[in-house]
Amino acid sequence: MNRREAWRARALGLLALVLMLAPLSLLWTVFGDGIGVLDWQFLLAEPEQAGRSGGIGPIIVSTALVLLICMSLAVPLGLGTALFLVEQVRPEGRLNLTLQWALDGLGAVPSVVFGLFGYRLFVVELGWGYSLLAGGCTLACMVLPLFIRGCEQALRDCPQSYRQAAASLAISRVGYLRRILLPFAAPGIAAALVLSAGRALAETAVLLFTAGYVMRWPESLFDSGRTLAVHIYDLAMNVSGGSPASAATALVLLGFALVIQLLAWQIGKRPLSFAR
Amino acid sequence: MSISTPLSLRSNLDWLLRAASLGCALTAAVVLLLILLFLTQASWPLLQQPASLLGASWQPANGLFGLQAMLGASLLSSLLALLLAVPAGLLVSIWLIFYAPAAVARVYGAMLGLMASIPSVVYGLWGLVVLVPLLGAWLPPGASLLAAGIVLALMILPLLMVQADVALRESARRHLPAALCLGVSPWSAIRRVLLPAAWPRLWPAILLQLGRALGETMAVLMVAGNVVQWPGSPFAPVRTLTANIALEMSYATGPHLQALYLSGWLLLVLALLLMALARLYGSRT
Numbered sequence: 097m098n099r100r101e102a103w104r105a106r107a108l109g110l111l112a113l114v115l116m117l118a119p120l121s122l123l124w125t126v127f128g129d130g131i132g133v134l135d136w137q138f139l140l141a142e143p144e145q146a147g148r149s150g151g152i153g154p155i156i157v158s159t160a161l162v163l164l165i166c167m168s169l170a171v172p173l174g175l176g177t178a179l180f181l182v183e184q185v186r187p188e189g190r191l192n193l194t195l196q197w198a199l200d201g202l203g204a205v206p207s208v209v210f211g212l213f214g215y216r217l218f219v220v221e222l223g224w225g226y227s228l229l230a231g232g233c234t235l236a237c238m239v240l241p242l243f244i245r246g247c248e249q250a251l252r253d254c255p256q257s258y259r260q261a262a263a264s265l266a267i268s269r270v271g272y273l274r275r276i277l278l279p280f281a282a283p284g285i286a287a288a289l290v291l292s293a294g295r296a297l298a299e300t301a302v303l304l305f306t307a308g309y310v311m312r313w314p315e316s317l318f319d320s321g322r323t324l325a326v327h328i329y330d331l332a333m334n335v336s337g338g339s340p341a342s343a344a345t346a347l348v349l350l351g352f353a354l355v356i357q358l359l360a361w362q363i364g365k366r367p368l369s370f371a372r
Numbered sequence: 373m374s375i376s377t378p379l380s381l382r383s384n385l386d387w388l389l390r391a392a393s394l395g396c397a398l399t400a401a402v403v404l405l406l407i408l409l410f411l412t413q414a415s416w417p418l419l420q421q422p423a424s425l426l427g428a429s430w431q432p433a434n435g436l437f438g439l440q441a442m443l444g445a446s447l448l449s450s451l452l453a454l455l456l457a458v459p460a461g462l463l464v465s466i467w468l469i470f471y472a473p474a475a476v477a478r479v480y481g482a483m484l485g486l487m488a489s490i491p492s493v494v495y496g497l498w499g500l501v502v503l504v505p506l507l508g509a510w511l512p513p514g515a516s517l518l519a520a521g522i523v524l525a526l527m528i529l530p531l532l533m534v535q536a537d538v539a540l541r542e543s544a545r546r547h548l549p550a551a552l553c554l555g556v557s558p559w560s561a562i563r564r565v566l567l568p569a570a571w572p573r574l575w576p577a578i579l580l581q582l583g584r585a586l587g588e589t590m591a592v593l594m595v596a597g598n599v600v601q602w603p604g605s606p607f608a609p610v611r612t613l614t615a616n617i618a619l620e621m622s623y624a625t626g627p628h629l630q631a632l633y634l635s636g637w638l639l640l641v642l643a644l645l646l647m648a649l650a651r652l653y654g655s656r657t
Contacts, residue, residue, distance in 0.1 A: 104559055108467035112480065115464055118526050119487045122498040129501070176396025184390055197651070198401035204580070204647035205407060205640060206587025208614045212636040213407045215621070216414055237403050244400065269386040298491030301589035301614070305621050325493045329590055332497050339501065346494045357489040 126350060129343035138344060143311050146335045147327065152345055154313040158228060158321030159297070161314060162307060165232025166296045170243050171289060173236070178247035179273070203241035208301040210238045215305040226320040231307025238302060239292040246288020250281040287360045294356040297349070300325040324349045407640070415634035418627065425634065430600045430616075432624070437631035441602050443638065445517065445610035448603065449592060450585035452521030457529045458578060465536040466562055469544065488530035496594030499523045504595055511607045515597030518606040523591045528581040535577035536570075543569035576650035583646040587639060589614040613639055 141151030177195075185192045214234025224230045254277055262272040278285075300323075308320030309330060322330070328345050331338030418425065418437065427438025468477045499519055508514025543566045551561035597609020598619065611619075613635045624632050 101558060105467070105471035108463055108471055111460060112464045112467050112472070115460060115529070116480075116483060118498075118522075119483065119490070121502055122490065122494070125498055125502050126494065173396050173399055176393045177400045179389075180393035180397040184393055195397055195401055198404050200647055200651060201644055202400065202404045202407075204583055204643045205404070206583075206589070206614065206643050208587065208589045208617050209407065209411065209636045209640045209643075211621075212414075212617065212633055213410050216410045216633075217406070237407075240400055240403065270389055273389065294489060298489075298493070300491070300493045301618055304618060325491055325590075328493050328497055329594070332500055333594060342497060343501075346497050349491055350494060353489045353491060354486070357485060361485075 123350075126343050126346045129340055130345075130347035133340050133344035134347055139348070142313070143327075143341075146338070147311065147331050147341050148335060148337050149341070152324070152327060152341075152348065154311055155322055155324055155327045155345070156348075158307070158314050159323040161228045161317065161321065162232045162235065162303070162323055163293055163296055165229060165317065166235040166239065167289065167293055169233060169236035170239050170292060174240055174243035174288075174292075175247055175285065177240075177244045178251055181244075181248055182251040183269070183273070183277075199241045199244060202237075203245070205238075207238060207299060210234055211302040211305040213237070214302060219306055224318060226306065226308030226310075227318045228307055228314055228321050229317040231303045231321075231323075232317075234302050234306045235296045235299060238299065239296050242295055243288050243292040246291060247281070247285050250284020250288060251277065253284060254280045283363050286363045290356050290360040290363060294353055294360070297323075297352055297356065298325060300329055304329075324352075411633055411637045411640055415630050415637045418630045418634045419637070425631075428602070432620070432628040432631065435627060437627070437634075439613065439631075439635060439638065441600050442611055442613045442616050442635070444602055445596070446586055446612040446614065446639075449517055449520040449524060449596065449610065449612060450582055452517065452606070453524035453528060453585045454578065454582055456521060456525035457532055457581070460525075461529050461532045462536055462567075462574075465533050465540055468533075469537065469540055470558060470562065484530040484533055487526070488534075492527060492588060492591045493594075495523050495527055496591040499591060499595035507607070513597065513607075513609060515595055515609050516607045517596065517603045517610045520592045520596040520610065520612070521606070523595050524585045524588060527588060527591060528585055531584075532577060532581050536574060539570040539573035539577070540566060542573070543567075572653070576654040579646050579650040579653070583643045583650075586646075587614060587643055589618050593618050 138151040139156065140153045142153055143155070144150030177199075181192065181195060185195070211234065214230060214237070218224050218230035218233050219226060222230075258276055258280070259272065262276055267275075303323050303326050307323065307326070309322050309326065310320040311322050311327070312319075314321040324345055328342050328349065331342035331345065412419070425437060425439050427436060428440050429436045429438045430442065468480060472480065499522075503519055503522060504514040506514070507516060507519055547565050547569055548561060551565045552558070556564070592612050593615035596612060596615060598611040598615055599609040600611045600616075601608065603610045617632050617635055620628070620632060
């Protein structure tokens, strides 16, 4: 019987190895195709010939701006919501249940649907046109549920006894929040922030319809600008001979994603949570 | 006064905090309502004539907006992804928990974390450069339903395995010692006791991943070939609803645009239904 168990372990291990072939091949391909093109010049220069040569300087700037807009909207809104859910609402109350359903619903919305929504609301109705601002706002809607869940978890990790101690000392709610709860939950909140930024960084479909394709240096938030992910897509699909530059851009994006994942890991000091 | 009731609302600051955080929470809920509202409104003229949408042909220039083939492609590619990812993911999760050496399991877990953080467009790029030529050498053209299924399976695998890991560990904690005491081999204990006990937690995870696969756009767009048709075999190129939206949004106007919004509405409703199903199923256990 032990021999049979050993064989099972080996067979399953083999399957596990086979599954890892795909991501390894992915890393190998992106690295192999991209590393030849990647240098400082590539990171700083403007793209030329629709991206076949030149660099990705403006695209990195656009990506950073979109992320900045996205997170500066999502962080206050998300933190406020998480505080409300944890601090201000009865767990079994109807309001809490409704909000939880709404958040799960928002988390389940496909990204391309966010794109349609953002196009309609920000690009057309509000008249912002294809712009970094429209892209950032739409992305903020998309990462909101993820960030809220992360914050909520971080806040709930604060021991109940801290609150009881604060109450027994007649500390005000704001005081409790500022001096005890937020400092305690700060690492978890930071991890949630970093993971949400990673989600936003990886997103493509939303930005196609909201931030657009333009690859000049952005001059204002109302300029259209393409992000790294959109650039990869466009080079790979619509520009013949764009593959090497596409792979190099993918390498840059992967680098950012990896740094973000490691940061979240370090800051949160807990197992990676991929909750969507 | 019990601890759980609000300590005091005596300070204005406390009151302000409550109001502000309520405002934030409502904003988050309102976004979902707005999405539903906008998509329904934008596709309303076509929603009123559902018969025309069931047609098989998608020829926007001629006013034919049949979504049948693309809806089929979306469902088929997602189901194919589940078919590939669920058994493999479960088996490897079992291996990681019960058979693999701890150090190996830790490295493997880190690799899964890395896999989860790879952007979908990079999966698409890999599919385009490696997977499609590989399948094409075997059975052309390569860009196909199968390619879409494989890429989607890779994308949902890490999250599926994280959730399977939680579910299996929980059921092992509860039932494994008892099962082993009865003298069953570990494998039969896993197959006959732990997996059935873990199903109620696995189902919602699988449903959520199905929703994710249905909504995935870029990776599928890059490898599926984008021909509007019912696939005759797994090797035939297809176009999914999501890919269609991404491809045609840039130039669609009038009824064509309404049809694209309608595809989005359909995806939204499907995703919400799956989520509700997962939640109901999860809350019953």
